[in-house]
Amino acid sequence: MSTQSIPRTTLPIPDLAYTGTVTYDATDPDTHYPPIERLLPPDGAPNVLVVLIDDTGFGASSAFGGPVHTPNFERVAAAGLKYTRFHTTALCSPTRAALLSGRNHHTVGMGGITEIATSAPGYSSVRPNSCAPLAETLKLNGYSTAQFGKCHEVPVWEASAVGPFDHWPHPGGGFEYFYGFLGGETNQWYPAIYENTSPVEPWGTPEEGYHFMGDMTDKAIDWTRQQKSLAPDKPSFTYFAPGATHAPHHVPTEWTEKYRGAFDQGWDEVRKETFARQKELGVIPADAVLTERSAGIPAWDEMSETIKPALARQMEVYAGFLSYADHHVGRLLDAYEELGILDDTLVYVIIGDNGASAEGSMHGTTNEGFTINHMNAIESEEYVAAHIDDLGTPSSYNHYAVGWAHAMDTPYQWTKQVASHWGGTRNGTIVSWPNGGVEKGGIRNQFAHVIDVAPTVLAAAGIPEPATVHGVTQRPYEGTPMNYSFEDASAPEQHETQYFEMVGNRAIFHKGWTAVAKHKDPWAGSDHGLDDDVWELYDVEKDWTQSHDLAAQEPEKLAILQRLFLIQAARFNVLPLDIRSAERFNPDLAGRPVLVTAQSQTFYHGMRRLSENSAINIKNKSFTVTAKVEAPEDGASGVLIAQGGAYGGWSFYTHENKVAFAYNLLGLSTDIVRSDTSLPAGPQELRAHFAYDGGGLGKGGTVALFAGDDKIGEGRVERTIPLQFTFDETVDIGMDLASPVSSDYGPTGNEFNGSLDWVRIDLGDDDHSHLIDDEHRMRVAMLKQ
Structure with a gap:
């Protein structure tokens, strides 16, 4: 059966029973069975590469007149088309869910982000099985499928080592391979990575040259080469979704230095300069009007001279980060070219899953932890200015000021989250397919939306929308194929x-x-x-x-x-x-499940990379952490349990054969309480009791250390973190992965050197979390996407 005649509306494609003659002896001349044929897409189906950049507005990339040099995006544009009226949903998770399903974000339950899901169908964060993802449809039609980078579509109660994995990229999302992170963002120097459904660790430290952007690109190149080596006639679908340029804006300093002094004029002048270039490029009409600065966003001239150098540096770092992302997209394109498949690949480069992010405060931040914990007062203008050299490095968790976000959305009003105006939803998009009839170097002004990508891909591949998938009748795609505009700039607009x-x-x-x-x-x-x-x-x-x-x-x-x-x-x-x-x-x-509800939780040796949603909440209350260990004869060292990292968290560990408890306050200071005596060798229970002072949120407390029933140390933690330790660092048992909480040990080699059976956390009955302002909870949740 030819690939063109295979019935593809029912997926998986049913196996047809043999109805011919059955002989007694296989050597009988009448014995004949048709050969087994590999499932392949229709003839001429292209490879598909979808690149989705994070938190990048219409006015950032040089491809659309922005101040950030993106030569590889321009390279794709030279081979294809710029779409000037392509739209997203104004927020991360909803855009991604719509992109990967071909349906509107509320149709697939992603009316917000996963952390604020409700039981209402449009807001549940659960994609209905009547809306099979694009990757699943392509896989069941013979495509190889892989996703690299960010995924923020897994319901929070399913984002743990026990799954279920129905809504993970692999296997539930249709991707045969996944290498990336779950959640809205990750530390680019110390990322929380999953390979398929298993947590894995980076190959090195920042000092050794590690950065997640390079790592995920290496994985994508390796996967592509292997796929084309072993199955050269089988097309691939690759979804390449970097964490760039979502905060934290982490980038090697040499890329930041490329923009030294480029933004000293401030965001208002940058808007004007970008607007002029956009007209020259023809990505906006000659009679377009530059909108007024959105209400509540300060003018550059209103900012103090104290903060301006740091503000300029924030934008230099952001620009370096976007250029760095462009560079690695170029590396992937080079690999396609070397394999001889680039001209047979339908490439989408969507420059932003929403408008630029206005979530970094009016003067930006060196550590988003200040914002999410309602502790912005600590981070004064003077503090930001004093830490200018940390921006972008492993010593920061930085985000730029609101004014820069607005400038990166030039010429439109507003920013990310604001779905009412184009500044939140219009993202420059580039499409190329040299052997598929896409015009080279053109501009298209037809209206398009992220839900149009999936039907465009199916149309290009000659694959019909499935009527049923895994026995479930499917809801039709809600997007409009963009193929009609590939060769005709004047084609009437179809997405009306x-x-x-x-x-x-x-x-x-x-x-x-x-x-x-x-x-x-x-x-x-x-x-x-x-x-x-x-x-x-x-x-x-x-x-x-x-x-x-x-x-x-x-x-x-x-x-x-x-x-x-x-x-x-x-x-x-x-x-x-x-x-x-x-x-x-x-x-x-809200009507959503919760993974952990008990007052006590026991962890076992080897458990690691547990998100804050997967672990008991010890904030704003007393608690006790107990570890059953066997200390070695030559002295104990290493971590028993740690949560968070260098930008905020706590650790219970042994060091130089003594017990220690460290509490890291957002990287500002770390209080360490140590035992007065050394540990004897042998089996024992080690315990740290934190007695919360009370009187509100984020207060301090007294830490008492015990070996068995013997009190061996006591000290103070002066202040605690009220709401969230970090966005992505985790609870780890027997080690402290990623950046270290305490300066007593480094990011690697901190494993406990004895025998660790279990660690238990027991909560006190003095919880003050009810005092957290509910509006602030919402703002924190929105920062996570």
């Missing part, structure tokens, strides 16, 4: 209607008009009801940048579009709109 919604920020596009309602700023919580939102109206055929509000002049048009938004919202599971905070952080009220 698209809704947008994110935490109450909402909009509707329909036939050249947009009606929009911004509900909240990206750096603030919700402070009013949905019905109090003010709707704006734009004729985006004439007003490319949404600069002239026509709501007052065209009330009937606005009313029609508002009604259309409600129709689309009802159709695609957007309703009920959900701007709640407190309820969404109470799993019982």
Whole structure:
């Protein structure tokens, strides 16, 4: 059977029973069976490479007039097309879920991020099995499939070593191989990596030259070479999703130095310079208007002279990070070229899963931990200025100021999270396929959306949308194939209607008009009801940048579009709109499962890379940690249990044959309590009891150390972390992986040298976590994507 005649609407493709003559003896001349044939896609199906950059606005990359040099993105554009009106959902997890499914983000349950999931269908973070992912469809049609980099689509109660793995990239997402991280971000110097479903460690330290961007690219190149070596006639689908340029902006210093002095003029001037280049490139019309600075964002001239050098350095680091990502995308393209497959590959480069991130505070931060723990007052302008040289290095966990995010979204209003305006949702996108008829070096202005990628890929491969997958009837794709525009710049626009919604920020596009309602700023919580939102109206055929509000002049048009938004919202599971905070952080009220609910949790030797959602919460309360060990004759050393790392966390360990407890306050200071006496050799229980001072959140406490029933030390922890230790560092038993909590040991070689049976944490009954402001909980959750 030829590949063209294989029935592909039912997946897996059913095996057909042999209906011919069955003989008694295999040597009988009448014995004949058709040869076994490998499953392959239809003839001419291309390789597919989808590159999704993180947190990069329309005005960042030089391919779309931005100040950051991205020669490899431009290389793809020279071989293909720039799409100037391609849109995302304004947030990470929803964009990725829509991209990988071909359906709107609420249709696949990703109306927000996984950490704030509710039981409502549009917000559950659970992709229905009636919406099989693109990778699964391609795999069941004979493609090899692999994902590298970021995944933030796994429900939080499933993101542990016990799974289930139905919503992980491998195997549930259809990828035969996965190498990357779960969650919104990771430390690029000390990443929390999974290979398929198993945690693995980086091959080296930053001092040895390790950076995750290079590592994931190496893995992608190796996988591609192996795939083409062993199955050269089998096309591949590769989803390459770096953590760049999401915070932390970690990049080797030599890349940052390329931009030394390039941003001293400030974000307002950078916007003007970018706007001029965008007109020269033709990625915006000659009559486009540069929008006003969005409300609440300070002018560059309003910033103090104390902070300006650090602000400029923040942007230099960000620019270096994006250039560094571009460099590694180029390495992957080089590998395709060396293998002779680049011209037969449909390449998507989507420069941002949303607009640039305005989540770094008004003066930026050296460590996002200050923001997520409501401790910004500690990080004064003077502190930021004094730590300018740490930015981008392993000594920081940095993010740039809001003003830079706005500049990176030039020429549009607003930023990431704001789904109402193009600054949050319009991302420059490049498509090439030299042997597939895609015009070289062109520009396309037809409206497109991230849900259009999946149907475009299937159309290019000649694969129909499946009617059933694994016995489940499928919901049709909701995107529009973009193939119609590959050869014809003047082809009529086919994606004519698209809704947008994110935490109450909402909009509707329909036939050249947009009606929009911004509900909240990206750096603030919700402070009013949905019905109090003010709707704006734009004729985006004439007003490319949404600069002239026509709501007052065209009330009937606005009313029609508002009604259309409600129709689309009802159709695609957007309703009920959900701007709640407190309820969404109470799993019982939200209706989502919780992995750990007990007052006590026992860990065993070898357990590692446990996220904060997988471990008992010891913050804002007393607790006791007990370890059953056997100390060696030559003296004990090494970690018993650690949570977090150099930017915040705690560790219970032995050092120079003494017991120690360390508490790292966001990298500012580390309080270490040590035993007065050395440990005897042999089996014993070691214990640290933390007696919380009380009186509110993030207070200090007294640590008492015990060997058996004997008290062997006592000391103070002056202040604690109230809400979250880090975004990605983990609980590790018998070692401290990634960056170290304590200066008593390094990032490697810190394993406990004795025998460790178990470690148990028991919580006290003095929990003060109820005092955490619910609006701040919401802001913290949104920072995680």
